[in-house]
Amino acid sequence: MPRPTVPKEMVGALSVANVPIVIEETKLEDARKRFGGTVGSRGDAGDAEAWLCLHGNDANGPWILWLESFEINGPDVGGFQWRRLSPNESPDRRCGRIPDDKGGIDLPLALHLGMTEVEVQKVLGRPTVTRGKTLFFSHEHQRVIDKENYSVSNHLALVFRDGMLWEIEAVKITVN
Numbered sequence: 001m002p003r004p005t006v007p008k009e010m011v012g013a014l015s016v017a018n019v020p021i022v023i024e025e026t027k028l029e030d031a032r033k034r035f036g037g038t039v040g041s042r043g044d045a046g047d048a049e050a051w052l053c054l055h056g057n058d059a060n061g062p063w064i065l066w067l068e069s070f071e072i073n074g075p076d077v078g079g080f081q082w083r084r085l086s087p088n089e090s091p092d093r094r095c096g097r098i099p100d101d102k103g104g105i106d107l108p109l110a111l112h113l114g115m116t117e118v119e120v121q122k123v124l125g126r127p128t129v130t131r132g133k134t135l136f137f138s139h140e141h142q143r144v145i146d147k148e149n150y151s152v153s154n155h156l157a158l159v160f161r162d163g164m165l166w167e168i169e170a171v172k173i174t175v176n
Helices: 028-035 117-124
Strands: 013-016 019-022 039-042 049-058 061-070 079-084 129-131 134-145 148-161 164-175
Touching: 019 028, 028 039, 028 049, 028 061, 117 134, 117 148
Parallel strands: none
Antiparallel strands: 013 019, 039 049, 049 061, 061 079, 079 164, 129 134, 134 148, 148 164
16 A cells, blocks of 8 residues: 555444444454344454454445454454445345344444545545545554554545445554
8 A cells, every 4th residue: 555645544433223333442242242143254363354244224225234353453343344235135144134223334434335436535535546446545643552652554445336335444453
């Protein structure tokens, strides 16, 4: 990735059915207990990853969300993928269902599935990198935790289909 261009952290949390999920703090298992579903995993050591799949509907149709945890995150949620489902897709039976009346997915930015690229750039500015129909936004800052210096990175990948925001992927990583 080129040098980060976004001046402030974009997504450090999200709300699922009005329940806050704080990246690098909320345990994947706690989310499973709250929303149901089955935690999946694969790999080990540096390749380890785990996820919890959730799905629901909003005014524009069905969506699916994966809360993700990577080796660096330990048991905590480290990021997510949220995307629209195509009409011929259905979620796996292991995915937890978020009832329509419980609220959907809310991000700290005015960002949601179905936006146009122009609307996205009004919220986030110019992307750090563009590859085809995917916009990448990158932010990095330094932070002191327990008197030690850490680097905090926040990355978004936004995928467009038919001119509309189809998928949002977010990752936050704190390292010293």
